[in-house]
Each structure stands twice: as C-alpha cells, then as structure tokens.
Amino acid sequence: MSDSEDDYVYDYSDASSDEGDEMKTSPQQAKSPQEGDSDDEDRKPAAKKSMDIRGEVGVKTPSSKNANANPNAPPAHGSGRKSYDHSPTGSDYLSPAKNPDGLKLMEAEQVREEMHSLVCEITDMLGISEAVATVLMRMHKWNKEALLNAYMNDSNATLSKAGVLSKVQGEGGGATSGSGTGNTCNICCDDDFASDEMYAMSCGHSFCRDCWRGFLHSKVGDGPSCIYATCPAAGCPEVITEVEVSDVSKDVLPKFSTYQLRSYVNLNKLARWCPGAGCTKVASSKTGFGNIKCDCGNEFCIRCGLEPHSPVTCPDLAKWEEKCQNESETANWILANTKKCPKCFTRIEKNQGCNHMVCQQCKFEFCWICLAAWNEHGASTGGYYKCNKFASEGDNPNDQSDAAKAKRELDRYLHYYQRFHAHGQAQKFAKKQLAQTEQRMVQLQDGNSDTSWIDVQFLKTATEQLIECRRVLKYTYTFAYYLEDKDGIKERFEHHQEMLEKFTERLSELSEMDLEKMDRTDVVNMTRVVDKFVKNILKYVDEGMDID
Incomplete structure (x- = not known):
C-alpha cells in the first residue's frame, strides 16, 4: 500500500467525469411531499402516544393531508435518498429497496407466520403439539439446534424443565371427567360444581372456570410474564399455553398471543424490533449481524439496536460507552463547548460542522480539534494531517510508576474521546443542516x-x-482506541482515517459555502470522492487490514 496522497486523488478526477449521473432521475421518481424524512424531528407534526405491539409507548405522527398540494412544488425533505452499500459482511448499509440475502424487514404478521412455521418444523420432527413446541423453543431462545440437541440427549429432562412433561405424557386437559355435581374448586372452595364447570390441564389440578378466568385475567394483566405462568395449584410447574387460554378465556387470547410474539423477537438473536418510535417492524438476519435501514427511516445495527457503528464491534462499543460514562466528569472538564484562539486567546464558539476555524478577532485560522494552524492541515501546503494520531508529549515512557501509567492512559483516552466527541457533534450539526x-x-x-x-x-x-462520514469517523476513533499496534496495522489504519477525515472536512467546507460562491461540480465531485473513502476504510477493516 502506498502512503502517497496521489494514490487517492485519482478518485476525484474519475468522479468528475461522470458527475451528475445521480441527478438524472426523472421528476416522477422523486417522492411526494407526504413522504418526508421521519428523521427530521423539527419538521414532525404533533405526535400521538400509542401502545405498539412491542408494549412500548411509541410516537405516531398523523399522516399528511396534501391531496390538494401544488403538483409543481418541490419534493419534501427526505426524498430521493441515496444509498451507500458497504458490501463486506459486518458493515452492510442497507436500504429497504436494497436488502441483500439474509436480511429483511417484516411486519408483525409476517413475524407471526415465521414463528408458526418454525414451531411446525419442531412439531413434525419431535411428534409433539404446537403448544409444547412453542414452550420448548421459547426456553431455548428460539434456537432450533439447541433445542434438538437437548431433546435428543434427554427428552424427559428437557420437557420437565420446560414445564410441559405432563402435556406430552398425560391425556390432555379440558373439562373434568365424570358427571353430576359435587366437584370442589380448590381456589374458591365451592364444592357444588358440575363437571363441565370445572377445567384442568394435563397435570390434573381442577378448578372452576370462573376461577380459571380470574387467574388468567390477572396473569395477562401482569404483562409479558404471563407467558411463563404455571398451573394455579401450589408448586405445580405445568406451564399455561395458548391452548388453555383459548379454552377458558378467549377474550385475553389476543393479548397473550402478542406477548408470545414479542418474546419470539426479544429472545431471538437473529431478529430485532426496529427501535424507531412507533415502528412495529422487525429486522431479521440469518447471521444476527448487519446494519439495516427501516422503511420508517431509522437505521440500526441488528445485533445491538444502536445506530450503525462500523468499523467498531458491538462488544467494543459497549465497553467504550461504559468507559465514557465512567470518565464523563473528566472528559466534560477537558471538552468545553468553547475553546480559546491559540493566537489571541479570544473565546471561540463552534457553530458549524467544519473543524476549520477562523478567529473573528485576529483572523487566525486553526483546527478546532488540535488547535494547530490550519495551514498544517491543508493538502495545498503538503502538510500532514495529524489530528487522528495519538502522540504522548512530554512524558517519560520509561517511567513505570502507577501515577505515570495512569496519566498516560488518561491522556490516551482523552485523545480518542475528544475526537469521538468532536465528530459526534459535527454529525448532529450535519443532521440539523439537513433540515435546512x-x-x-x-x-x-x-x-x-x-x-x-x-x-x-x-x-x-x-x-x-456528511452525516454518514461523521458517523463513520466518530466510530473509527473507538475502533482505534482498542486496536493493537501490530506490524504497522494501526499506522495503516490511521492513514485511511486521515484521508477520510481530510476530504470530509473539505466537503463540509464546500457544502456550507454561501450559495452565490458555491460550485455545483466541486460539491458533486467531492461527495463522490468522500463516498469512496468511506467504503475504502470499511472494506479495509472487513478484509483484516492486510498489507496492500
């Protein structure tokens, strides 16, 4: 791999040769004003709270009524979104119109059908009822292989642990056998019930139907835990299923079934509810990995539910967020909302996304992140962009005292956190900029x-x-914090990071220019260049960062 910038500049010229291709969409292909971007919180109509299928208080926005809108009006914000497909496994960026094999979005009813299909497979393979198969699959977190292994090793132990042994070995539940009256309910203690007024599961514990209904209403009223409810008899492990609920109290069956569906998604490592407010769609993956964009506009990682965070892994991101939370007091002290100009020390406020700052007092140009002169960062000067590299300054590396090691670790953490934070703030600014x-x-x-x-x-x-670049750059610093420096791997990664950072800053400057000074060709070309650098760094990580 060459470290020369010339190896990258060719992308710029290539992009210019076909600039504008993405603009050749016909006006009919643009979205209508009703299809505005749901990410634009400032443009949302008044929200209505509602309980969704996930059992969460979500937000649903009223549908727009633009039937009489001017047909010549420009499309609403959010139309014609461009998708960037980072193909390598682990960093897929998916849109609803371009979902690769193994990843899909489903409505709740489709998820229910998928769950039922899986249950039927187990029913056919093991010769058990659907109700029993559902309980067994739930106990094994909907992992078919795990269930089959456990069942083949010891079927009775597996059935007993799940609380369905008597459902398989017994004669089944239903109305109490016999005739006449004189049957006693051990809940209400009335002893004059007819046989058809009593009900028992396979375990044989019989109670009157009124007490059964009251018991089931109480359990379903407790919420999702109702699917784990057992026989009302003290100490009986027999699990209540949809069969018993349907037999005794059909009015609570829909809610019970909904909790069953939620359990399927929540326990299933290959599926996840879309975290978008009010959205009831489910993302499904054959591997449990990948990033997806829902029809509601929300983008998320299927494994952890957070925003796409390539190149950093979910476990490393979890560790990073915990560390940031623990170190927040120190980090907040270091990272103020304003900084002093390195030349005249006037307090400067950053109110745009670009890190190229110009002091209004002395006109000194400097970098917001490292406070060094900006001409040290410009490609035109042949300067070297060093903001992405950590260098321990003024420390004695041979000092192995606890205090010295603690200081070095804190300095190292603050280096990466400061840049993580800076790109996070720039990402937020770019999202606000999108609204304008x-x-x-x-x-x-x-x-x-x-x-x-x-x-x-x-x-x-x-x-x-820009939003995509800031997000990727933000997480490259988390990735770099945990990246071991073996065989020059870290240096090569920082080179890719540096190039993406440099061109992102240039695109930020171009997109924030006054309209009368803006050159469309420059913006289009730089957008294409930056898109290529985003793909390059993600592909580089996915391919193991081998030497080119």
Whole structure:
C-alpha cells in the first residue's frame, strides 16, 4: 500500500467525469411531499402516544393531508435518498429497496407466520403439539439446534424443565371427567360444581372456570410474564399455553398471543424490533449481524439496536460507552463547548460542522480539534494531517510508576474521546443542516430560472454523505482506541482515517459555502470522492487490514 496522497486523488478526477449521473432521475421518481424524512424531528407534526405491539409507548405522527398540494412544488425533505452499500459482511448499509440475502424487514404478521412455521418444523420432527413446541423453543431462545440437541440427549429432562412433561405424557386437559355435581374448586372452595364447570390441564389440578378466568385475567394483566405462568395449584410447574387460554378465556387470547410474539423477537438473536418510535417492524438476519435501514427511516445495527457503528464491534462499543460514562466528569472538564484562539486567546464558539476555524478577532485560522494552524492541515501546503494520531508529549515512557501509567492512559483516552466527541457533534450539526437544506435548495433554484429541482439535489446528497462520514469517523476513533499496534496495522489504519477525515472536512467546507460562491461540480465531485473513502476504510477493516 502506498502512503502517497496521489494514490487517492485519482478518485476525484474519475468522479468528475461522470458527475451528475445521480441527478438524472426523472421528476416522477422523486417522492411526494407526504413522504418526508421521519428523521427530521423539527419538521414532525404533533405526535400521538400509542401502545405498539412491542408494549412500548411509541410516537405516531398523523399522516399528511396534501391531496390538494401544488403538483409543481418541490419534493419534501427526505426524498430521493441515496444509498451507500458497504458490501463486506459486518458493515452492510442497507436500504429497504436494497436488502441483500439474509436480511429483511417484516411486519408483525409476517413475524407471526415465521414463528408458526418454525414451531411446525419442531412439531413434525419431535411428534409433539404446537403448544409444547412453542414452550420448548421459547426456553431455548428460539434456537432450533439447541433445542434438538437437548431433546435428543434427554427428552424427559428437557420437557420437565420446560414445564410441559405432563402435556406430552398425560391425556390432555379440558373439562373434568365424570358427571353430576359435587366437584370442589380448590381456589374458591365451592364444592357444588358440575363437571363441565370445572377445567384442568394435563397435570390434573381442577378448578372452576370462573376461577380459571380470574387467574388468567390477572396473569395477562401482569404483562409479558404471563407467558411463563404455571398451573394455579401450589408448586405445580405445568406451564399455561395458548391452548388453555383459548379454552377458558378467549377474550385475553389476543393479548397473550402478542406477548408470545414479542418474546419470539426479544429472545431471538437473529431478529430485532426496529427501535424507531412507533415502528412495529422487525429486522431479521440469518447471521444476527448487519446494519439495516427501516422503511420508517431509522437505521440500526441488528445485533445491538444502536445506530450503525462500523468499523467498531458491538462488544467494543459497549465497553467504550461504559468507559465514557465512567470518565464523563473528566472528559466534560477537558471538552468545553468553547475553546480559546491559540493566537489571541479570544473565546471561540463552534457553530458549524467544519473543524476549520477562523478567529473573528485576529483572523487566525486553526483546527478546532488540535488547535494547530490550519495551514498544517491543508493538502495545498503538503502538510500532514495529524489530528487522528495519538502522540504522548512530554512524558517519560520509561517511567513505570502507577501515577505515570495512569496519566498516560488518561491522556490516551482523552485523545480518542475528544475526537469521538468532536465528530459526534459535527454529525448532529450535519443532521440539523439537513433540515435546512431544502430551503437552500429552493433558494438555489429560484436564483436561476434554468435550474430544475433535480439539479439542486446535490446539496441534499452532500449533506447526507456528511452525516454518514461523521458517523463513520466518530466510530473509527473507538475502533482505534482498542486496536493493537501490530506490524504497522494501526499506522495503516490511521492513514485511511486521515484521508477520510481530510476530504470530509473539505466537503463540509464546500457544502456550507454561501450559495452565490458555491460550485455545483466541486460539491458533486467531492461527495463522490468522500463516498469512496468511506467504503475504502470499511472494506479495509472487513478484509483484516492486510498489507496492500
């Protein structure tokens, strides 16, 4: 692999040769105003709270009523989103229209059908009822192989542990056998029930139907734990299933079945509810890994449910977040919302996404992250962008005292946290900037009568690319914090990180320019270049960071 920047600049020229290809979409392909981006919180209508199938208080926005909208009006924010497919396993960026094999979005009813299909497989293989198969699969977290292994090793022990042994070995439940009256319910203690007024599961413990109904209503009212409820008899481990609920109290069966469905998704390592507010769709994966974009606009990691965080793994991200939480007091002290100009020491506030700062007092240009002169970061000067590398300054590496080691570790952590935080803030700014992009697009179109709405889509595409870049850059610092420096791997990774960071800053500058100074070709070309660098760094990590 070459460390020369010239190896990368060719992407820029290649991009310019076909710039504008993405703009050749016909106006009919653009989304209508009703299809606005749900990520734009500032543009949402008043939210209504509702209980979704996950049992959470979600937010549902009223549908827009734009039937009489001007057909010549520009599309609402969120239309024509460009997808970036980071193909290697572990860093897939998916859109609903481009889901590779093994990853899919499903409605709740589709999930129910999938669950039932899996239950039927077990029923056919083991010769047991669907109710028993459901309980067994739930106990094994819907892992078919784990259940089959346990069942083949010791079927009775597996059935007993699940609380369904008598359902398999017994004669089944239902109305109490016999005739006449004189049957006693051990809950209400009434001793004059007819046989058809009593009900017992396979375990044989019989209670009157009124007491059964009261018991089931109470358990379902307790919430999701109802699917683990057992026989009302003290100490009886027999688990209540949908069969008993249907026999005794059909009115609570829908809620019981919904809790069963939620359990299927929550326990299943290959599925996850979309974390979007009010969304009831489920993402499913054959491997349990991957990133997906839901139809509601929310993007998330299937394994942990957080936003896509390639190249860092879910376990490392969990460790990082815990560390950041523990170190938050120190980090907050180091990272203020304002910084002093390195030259005149005037307090500077960062109110845009770009890290290129210009002091309004003395006009000194410097980097927000490292506070060094900006000309040390520019490609035109041949400078070297060093903000992404940690260098222990002024410390004696031979000092092995506990205090010295603690200081070095804190300095190292703060180096990565500061940059993680900076790109996180820039990501938030870019998202806010996206909300204002449509207004800038309208202004740009109005300023030139020959410019169509399609012609100004490059502004939105650039801002969306910036959001993606800031997110990836943010997590590259978490990745680098845990990356061991073996055989120059870390240095090569930081080189990729440096190139992405450099061109991201350039795209940020171009996209924030005044409209009268903005060059469309420059923005389009730089957007394409940055897109390639995002893909390159993720592919580099996925392929093991081998020497090129």
